[in-house]
Amino acid sequence: MSELNLQELKEKLLAERETLINKLKGNDLSIDDSETPDPVDLAVRNYSKNVMLAVSENESRQLVLIDEALLRLEDEEYGTCQNCEKDINPKRLNAIPWARYCLDCQQLLEQGLLEED
Numbered sequence: 001m002s003e004l005n006l007q008e009l010k011e012k013l014l015a016e017r018e019t020l021i022n023k024l025k026g027n028d029l030s031i032d033d034s035e036t037p038d039p040v041d042l043a044v045r046n047y048s049k050n051v052m053l054a055v056s057e058n059e060s061r062q063l064v065l066i067d068e069a070l071l072r073l074e075d076e077e078y079g080t081c082q083n084c085e086k087d088i089n090p091k092r093l094n095a096i097p098w099a100r101y102c103l104d105c106q107q108l109l110e111q112g113l114l115e116e117d
């Protein structure tokens with residue numbers, strides 16, 4: 001854990017959280033359909049609405065991961081794989097501060113071999 005600067009990671013997480021929240025708020029504004037629609041415009045808008053909803057789903061999910069990571073920081077459990085309980089590689093955490101799993105378990109997850117709680 002000595003390679004990790006927890007304060008710095010916390011700041012990264014908080015900054016990322018802020019960005020996501022702003023994006024999600026921005027999406028809400030841009031899918032406001034209260035103006036009079038013309039049919040072509042409407043089709044375009046429905047399309048981008050779907051794209052944006054998909055994006056917000058990813059973003060909401062990431063927001064949950066970030067909140068969890070912040071909680072783990074508070075509990076001083078940060079940096080431990082949520083599956084095998086080994087320390088997560090500090091380089092990985094510096095790149096993805098909200099990572100829940102070590103690289104091995106992440107690969108298992110991506111192959112569908114690990115069930116998320």
Ligand SMILES: [Zn+2]
Pocket residue numbers: 081082083084085086101102103104105106
């Ligand atoms: Zn693991």
